[in-house]
Amino acid sequence: MAAASLTLPQHHPLSLSLAASPSGSWTSSAPGLAEISIEPDSRSPYSCKTWLCLVGGAGLGADEDVLFGGDPRRPVCVRVLGVEMSHPGIDDLGCVVDAKFWAAVLKDDEVTLALIEKHLRILLSVEAETADGSTPSDLTKQKVGTITKFRNLKPANNSAILASTATLNPDHCHPDLSAFLSSPTTASLDFISSPTPGVYTFELFPPPFCAELVAIIDAFEATTLPRRRPNTMNNYGLVLTEIGLEAYATSLLERIIAPLSARLWPEEVFSTSLDAHHTFCVEYRAEELGKGDRNLDMHHDASEVTLNVCLGRGEFSASGLRFCGEFGKADHRQSKLQLQHSLGRAVLHLGRHRHGADDIASGERVNLIVWARSSAFRAAAAYGHVNPDGYPKKPESGEVHQVCLSKANDADYEARVKITETDTTTLAKRKYTPFSAPPKSCAKF
Numbered sequence: 001m002a003a004a005s006l007t008l009p010q011h012h013p014l015s016l017s018l019a020a021s022p023s024g025s026w027t028s029s030a031p032g033l034a035e036i037s038i039e040p041d042s043r044s045p046y047s048c049k050t051w052l053c054l055v056g057g058a059g060l061g062a063d064e065d066v067l068f069g070g071d072p073r074r075p076v077c078v079r080v081l082g083v084e085m086s087h088p089g090i091d092d093l094g095c096v097v098d099a100k101f102w103a104a105v106l107k108d109d110e111v112t113l114a115l116i117e118k119h120l121r122i123l124l125s126v127e128a129e130t131a132d133g134s135t136p137s138d139l140t141k142q143k144v145g146t147i148t149k150f151r152n153l154k155p156a157n158n159s160a161i162l163a164s165t166a167t168l169n170p171d172h173c174h175p176d177l178s179a180f181l182s183s184p185t186t187a188s189l190d191f192i193s194s195p196t197p198g199v200y201t202f203e204l205f206p207p208p209f210c211a212e213l214v215a216i217i218d219a220f221e222a223t224t225l226p227r228r229r230p231n232t233m234n235n236y237g238l239v240l241t242e243i244g245l246e247a248y249a250t251s252l253l254e255r256i257i258a259p260l261s262a263r264l265w266p267e268e269v270f271s272t273s274l275d276a277h278h279t280f281c282v283e284y285r286a287e288e289l290g291k292g293d294r295n296l297d298m299h300h301d302a303s304e305v306t307l308n309v310c311l312g313r314g315e316f317s318a319s320g321l322r323f324c325g326e327f328g329k330a331d332h333r334q335s336k337l338q339l340q341h342s343l344g345r346a347v348l349h350l351g352r353h354r355h356g357a358d359d360i361a362s363g364e365r366v367n368l369i370v371w372a373r374s375s376a377f378r379a380a381a382a383y384g385h386v387n388p389d390g391y392p393k394k395p396e397s398g399e400v401h402q403v404c405l406s407k408a409n410d411a412d413y414e415a416r417v418k419i420t421e422t423d424t425t426t427l428a429k430r431k432y433t434p435f436s437a438p439p440k441s442c443a444k445f
């Protein structure tokens with residue numbers, strides 16, 4: 001099958017107008033996306049740095065109002081690239097959410113790159129104050145400071161993967177992957193198995209490397225440094241890009257997730273353009289061990305493709321990963337697979353594939369999760385050039401399986417649970433963690 005690609009029409013009502021080019025340098029890596037370099041002026045707390053800003057649509061995520069042009073809808077997403085950035089007008093993923101910026105940019109009918117560039121320069125040049133009185137430079141210093149302080153502790157025997165230049169080391173990957181890492185476009189994919197269509201699993205990390213990752217996570221948890229939980233579904237876990245693993249995670253995306261996705265899902269328009277990620281770990285602990293998350297409600301991810309790797313932490317039992325159908329498909333609430341996690345093994349699936357984690361019965365487990373995204377696809381979908389992921393939705397048909405219901409995401413959850421109350425044992429055991437949207441993203445305009 002030939003790989004799908006993103007080809008956008010030249011003009012579209014929601015497209016960014018390139019009519020007035022910005023004064024600085026800009027390039028376009030995909031139709032509907034532009035990159036601008038911003039040099040803040042000398043008053044800026046950020047004047048030491050040239051910021052690369054990606055301008056294009058977003059519009060995906062869990063928020064249907066945004067998907068379908070809810071009001072107010074912004075025609076473009078402006079994302080500042082680079083993790084060492086903290087600003088009250090810029091969200092966790094680098095998306096500009098500053099009200100004054102948007103009021104100025106959307107003042108006229110036409111949104112131009114020149115206007116965006118002008119107001120980005122202002123945004124990055126003025127020392128704005130947050131609600132608690134701290135400034136962007138305070139926040140940036142804190143963010144950079146956290147990573148620096150943590151690196152200075154030399155955790156996990158001064159692990160090389162915490163370096164700002166870290167890349168995936170093939171010696172830290174399972175030998176099954178070596179041919180693929182050398183020739184990602186042509187090597188045989190026979191190291192991968194697919195227990196149900198669209199879910200792929202393979203050995204990724206040998207146990208010593210899993211232990212190294214867990215040692216880094218544990219070392220961070222043992223500090224008093226500020227931390228953020230990965231999303232509102234999890235009370236435990238860490239955003240790994242905020243503890244110094246950004247470079248390593250980007251390399252994981254570039255060397256494994258992106259090339260594998262291009263080959264495993266050639267029919268998906270995003271599969272050849274995965275370029276952004278939200279990387280975190282989740283942690284589950286059995287009841288007997290005290291406080292902790294036990295399971296994860298059914299959901300789909302705010303990603304195009306998700307990599308989920310089991311890093312272990314001693315022995316654990318149960319805690320299977322259940323897959324149902326894909327969001328938007330008629331059978332999306334029908335159970336397809338219950339997969340048991342095993343140390344070092346990776347699962348790769350589409351973000352729209354409905355899944356959830358069963359109760360952990362004993363022990364603890366830590367998993368590394370990478371939500372991989374395509375900026376080009378999100379731009380195209382936001383402008384209406386391609387359907388958003390999972391759309392158009394098919395009407396649900398056939399049986400609905402109770403194990404695929406989501407307490408937080410399904411409006412008919414209570415009604416359906418009443419109907420099928422016969423299976424009380426499963427229900428009584430399950431304590432659902434409410435799902436809410438993932439961390440603020442470009443979709444949250």
Ligand SMILES: O=C(O)CCC(=O)C(=O)O
Binds near residue numbers: 282356
């Ligand atoms: O617990 C797991 O293995 C799944 C985690 C997950 O689905 C997520 O964090 O999005």
Ligand SMILES: [Fe+2]
Binds near residue numbers: 300301306355
């Ligand atoms: Fe998930």
